[in-house]
Amino acid sequence: MPSKVYARFSVSYMQVLDEDGKVDSKLEPSVSDDELLKLYRVMLTSRRLDERMLKLQRQGRLGTLPVCVGQEAVSAAAALAMAEDDWFVGAYRELAGRVMRGEALVKPMMVYNGMEEGNMTEGMKNVTPVAIILASQIPHAVGIAYAIKIRGEKNAVVSFNGDGSTSEGDWHEALNFAATWQTPNVFVVQNNHWAISTPLSKQMHNRSIAQRGIAYDMESIQVDGNDPLAVYKATKEALDRAKKGEGPTLIEALTYRMLMHTTADDPKKYRKEDEVEEWVKRDPITRFRTYLGNKKLWNAKKDEALEAEIKGEIDAAVKEFESISKVRMDEPFDYIFGEKEEIIEEQRQEFLDDLRKDKEDA
Amino acid sequence: MPKLTMVQAINLALHQEMERDESVLVMGQDVGVNGGVFRVTDGLGDKFGSDRAIDAPLAEGAIIGTAIGMAMNGLKPVAEMQFSGFSYLSIPQLEGNGARMRTRSRGQFTVPMVMRMPYGGGVRALEHHSESKETYYAHTPGMKTVIPSTPKAAYHLLLAAIRDPDPVVFMEPKHSYRAFKEEVDDNGEAWELGKARTVQEGTDLTVISWGAMLHRTEKVVEQLSEDRNASIELIDLQTIYPMDGATIAKSVMKTGRCVIVQEAQKTLGPASEIISIINDKALMYLEAPVKRVTGYDVIMPYFARENQYVPTIGRIKRAIEETLDFE
């Protein structure tokens, strides 16, 4: 038997809006003006909220937190492409996407102040809580999609994780399941080039993460993740395919973590400022503002008004956050099981007795 | 003798042992260039290069799985899990292979490796960064589980863990990482694993603890010894498995009273095993029921509530007083 080429693959890259905000009209997706303006508003809200939370953290009013500065386009544009009942299964770098889905701005502050109450998602549908164990949420996204598929429902699942997380077994196993079962999944990878101090070059030998999807015979594409229109278009098309029963898609969104990994991290220890400077030029918000201006949808005056409005919203959220003076201490006992268990209630009682005695002794 | 924090003491042990033994290496997430998120491996990359201070891809299962392979082929890897809350992805490898390779191969292949990781509460961190799950690891024969409670103990016990011929899980109480300093004799001496350490001798009551709770308990013991003129024996368990039953039994036979302070949840924590050992070896010497001060059977709450969910000074104090007063 002669040897022969069994198959050849290629990986494509898409950018719709370049660094200067110039649009490729052949690729430009059709999005209503209202939606474009909403996308801008959400990205800016996320940016300003991150900046404020960073300040609060530095003042000791919040604990350790991850910020998403520079990555807003990925989750915001993907969320814009989703229908209200599509599932949003994120990690912890999707603040913008969560805001797009309707998260109250006070919630992340509560979570990062050590309060589980912040995970309550009133007003949002099918949005799972922040997932910290890397890639562990991706198999869930496949299970959720499987349930949709066998019930013949019409929604789909969009999940998010970072570049480093694609090294985890959970990630690969989930993609293989999704491809094998042909579930309605869209896997968005936020490739921000770093996993804490670990650069891509130490994370994998692959030249792209998108090509990993090809290994599972999955529709895969790499997009400019700081280009909201490219992310939107890729997600929309992937969701359309998923909902038609044409299986899952992997979207690698190239972006950059502009700041520290979390507030506990110091990037000076491992990366050069020049690299960061290069990415400042590719900021998703600046680029999108230019695009909106070119479309005559935006100007300096409107921008000023929006900034003021967002500041008002964030001020109100901070005020609400600071008005929460107390938490009910025995609340963790409420959610261990769905039914009352004697061992838990016994320990709750011990806990409350000790809490009282500790207060008396103090 | 230098006064060191626990982070510095562990760092010193790693430096010395990597210098002394070429087969020792460190690996894990962000341990090389960054020196670890807590700076425990600081300077090892500069000194020993990236082959021996490995910034591994992000996969706990493969970090431990490859460490097992390295250990089977002559290296002595010290693998870091960034936080114990992410180490459970290593359990399939440790339980399925690392701990049983010696048995499976009738001693032909052995796994002299260490998995070290910060654990426990008290640093205002995110979810999964505050639990004490030593039971998961202690429940595996063929593998030792060690917890140092002071800088000095961390130095000598880590040297022992690295030199041990079998896999050792080394759990570092991150609350104590920088909480206090202690003089450390950097003489390269390894303390024996499987041995508890008597911190202070006494005749009225035995208190047993480990990890971050040892330091907290020690303060209560000091105060009560003075206020009540009580003679309290304080034992640092140090190795969770194999547990030092002899030291526990000897002490309780002497004092007749015992309190155990454990950060981990109540059900099936090491305290349960200690009580069983007392039951087996020293029951007839008891003058009071053994008391345990523990965490609760809940998912470790985020930090707004966290402090009340690990043993408080008040709870430890009341337990010791009640046990002393029991007639």
Ligand SMILES: Cc1ncc(C[n+]2csc(CCOP(=O)(O)OP(=O)(O)O)c2C)c(N)n1
């Ligand atoms: C299973 C697991 N291992 C380790 C960690 C600690 N950790 C938190 S974030 C992070 C890096 C993640 O990098 P990446 O997936 O690229 O996401 P990014 O933070 O860059 O968005 C690590 C190692 C974790 N949360 N979960």
Ligand SMILES: [Mg+2]
């Ligand atoms: Mg990353």
